[in-house]
Amino acid sequence: MEPSQGGGASDRDLMARLAAGDREALAPLMERHYPRLYRIALSYLRNPDDALDTVQETFVKAFQNANRWDGSVEAGPWLSRVAINQSIDRWRRIRRRQATFTPLAPGDHEAALADGALDPDARVHGRELRDRLATALGRLPERQRAVVILRHYQEMTLEEIADALGMKLGTVKSSLHRALGRLRTGLQRGLES
Amino acid sequence: MILAHLLLRRRVALLAAGVLDGRERDEMRAHVDSCSRCRREYDELRAVVGALEADPLRSAEPEIPVSVLIDRVEQRLDRVATSRPKRAHGWRVALPAAAAAVLAFVLLGTELLPRRGPEPVAPTPVPAAALPSEVLDRLERNLAREQAARYLSEAQDVLLAVSATEADCLREEDRLDVGEAPDRSRQLLARRALLVEGRPEAVASAQAVLDDVELALREVADLPSCVRRRDVERLRQDIDRRQLHMRIRLMTRELEG
């Protein structure tokens, strides 16, 4: 295999080749988009193995479904869409599997907004922050979490998010609003405990 | 005033999330600056956004190089490409041409197996006298048994590979890499249905082993490629409890005659 093949071609050219069934176009696309898609999957799933498997599946799906790419979006957002949807799929499977070992505490997903304030000056770093975020993000409904990841880890616009998740713009806005509220509650709990 | 603030809340959140622009953003900023309640809401949500933006995972680098990922994806695509047509036609396609001709002859030319549906458009049948029916019967029986034996020994390879795996997943503790075992299990399960479709009575003595192997393969087929150590352990115990490896060995020998 020659990973550098197609190195000079644009994403658009590569996607067009992929859509025509040219597998050689896959490697250069992977070289360009692998780290970014990995970060989408990792921030969603919070586990490197799951993230790697998900990126792998993302590229397999990308090749298999490339003929549906109609050129109206760029390769990057199109791949992001595949990656976030693969992440959601994988999360569902993980949860089904985990359900037999560690049932979720009742009410976890129905956390009401707390009145207490999250101290903006609370300085948490590195692993501690990561763990606290993992817990708080893990309590979000899967699509709210996807909205947060695409917005705050990928800096996507609301329109791009709506497109990636097949949601209406208004639904994306209210999802983001609710998700931030729930995250505030989740992070406060983390600080109190 | 309270209702108005409920309606404002979403826009405060969107301002904190940085997704408002133009006049809407300027108006909300002005309001937040002049309203203590919205100011507090805004500050808290900004702290949440700040925490998200400080998440170390935002800048995480993949632990395996892209070349390895490319290889893995290529392998997956190869497997998909080769397993698809096989699945559609089943193992009969893989039979040697002569044996397949014999099978066709048996199906069309004798009453050994019940005919189903409308009369097939028959290729010119070989005269029934060409081979005695008991010879054909034996040939067909042996083929079915050989297929079952091969299936069982391939299944055993997969189960052994899973049980014996000690390969850690990418330095992640307590997780084992079971590689292609789930994919191979799925391929085997697709063949399983065709084993009994062919000549069920020829492999009747293997039924119990085939059923237990099928259960074990289904477990493996459902695994992700990276599995918790305790899940592998549970599977291993289950296989041991059913004495599956020993039974497969004995049955394979019996089927191969």
Ligand SMILES: [Zn+2]
């Ligand atoms: Zn206000």
